[in-house]
Amino acid sequence: MSAVCVASVGNVLVWMVWLAAAVACLGSGLLVVTLSNPFFSALGLIGNLASLAVLYLLSSAEFVAAAQVLVYAGAVMVMFLFVIAYLGGRADAPWAGGSPLFRASAVVAGSALLAETVVALLWKSSRLSHSPPVDSSFGSPAEIGRLFLTDHLLAFEITSIVLLVAAVGGVVLGIKPQEAEQS
Amino acid sequence: MMGPSVPWYLFVAGVLFGIGALGVLLRRSPLIVLLSLEIMLNGSNLALVAFSRHFGTGDGQVFAIAVMAVAASEVCVGLGLIVAMARKRLALDVDRFSELRG
Numbered sequence: 001m002s003a004v005c006v007a008s009v010g011n012v013l014v015w016m017v018w019l020a021a022a023v024a025c026l027g028s029g030l031l032v033v034t035l036s037n038p039f040f041s042a043l044g045l046i047g048n049l050a051s052l053a054v055l056y057l058l059s060s061a062e063f064v065a066a067a068q069v070l071v072y073a074g075a076v077m078v079m080f081l082f083v084i085a086y087l088g089g090r091a092d093a094p095w096a097g098g099s100p101l102f103r104a105s106a107v108v109a110g111s112a113l114l115a116e117t118v119v120a121l122l123w124k125s126s127r128l129s130h131s132p133p134v135d136s137s138f139g140s141p142a143e144i145g146r147l148f149l150t151d152h153l154l155a156f157e158i159t160s161i162v163l164l165v166a167a168v169g170g171v172v173l174g175i176k177p178q179e180a181e182q183s
Numbered sequence: 184m185m186g187p188s189v190p191w192y193l194f195v196a197g198v199l200f201g202i203g204a205l206g207v208l209l210r211r212s213p214l215i216v217l218l219s220l221e222i223m224l225n226g227s228n229l230a231l232v233a234f235s236r237h238f239g240t241g242d243g244q245v246f247a248i249a250v251m252a253v254a255a256s257e258v259c260v261g262l263g264l265i266v267a268m269a270r271k272r273l274a275l276d277v278d279r280f281s282e283l284r285g
Contacts, residue, residue, distance in 0.1 A: 011186060045218050061244050072221075072225075072255075080214070080258070083265060086266065087269050106205065106209050109208065113201045113204055128237060134236070138239070166259045173264060174266065
């Protein structure tokens with residue numbers, strides 16, 4: 001009896017944390033899209049990434065949550081904030097200036113995507129509603145590392161090449177034009 | 184599985200993807216387009232992690248980490264392009280980037 005009680009209290013707690021994280025996630029996502037100042041948009045994206053990390057933790061993906069906080073909220077967002085600070089006020093640009101028809105069709109396309117997702121979920125949700133329990137090693141760094149070095153070795157190597165190419169591309173794009181003219 | 188089941192996660196993922204798509208379509212500042220693109224990628228990442236939990240295999244999480252790496256490289260190149268455009272005194276407005284000549 002007491003075990004059942006503890007399990008249900010834990011369930012309610014998980015639901016509450018999940019709801020808070022989901023609301024924070026969607027709200028900060030809306031803020032990113034609607035705010036006109038890119039600096040505040042970037043701050044909203046940091047909140048979005050942090051609440052997503054909570055959602056990852058709740059679906060027992062510990063390593064992905066840690067990577068999310070370290071890579072995204074750490075490295076990528078610092079890069080974004082540096083570029084926004086470098087550009088200053090020039091980065092502000094208003095909403096789509098095209099015809100009202102274009103804007104209306106963009107909204108229709110976005111809501112069609114959303115409606116499609118909801119319909120597909122309602123269609124198949126009974127099949128997805130029961131997930132088998134997983135053991136505690138699921139999603140741990142050791143398990144992810146084992147998968148990366150055995151089953152997904154090719155994906156691992158390709159990812160490293162993609163990162164190298166992007167780093168070289170970033171350096172090439174960052175070379176100042178006048179230095180290139182002088183040499 | 185404690186707490187909400189997989190369809191709830193997928194719902195949040197779908198709504199996030201829709202929000203990001205609206206941002207990409209409706210905003211003109213290339214910086215905010217990049218930020219919205221990140222939201223779209225994160226929505227797909229959440230779906231990958233939720234399905235990984237549903238099937239009890241770590242493959243979805245491995246794919247999510249690969250998506251994260253690709254997103255980081257995309258931000259690197261995209262921000263480099265934006266800075267290069269700002270140096271050339273071009274207007275930072277995606278509607279006015281209509282030719283490839285510098």
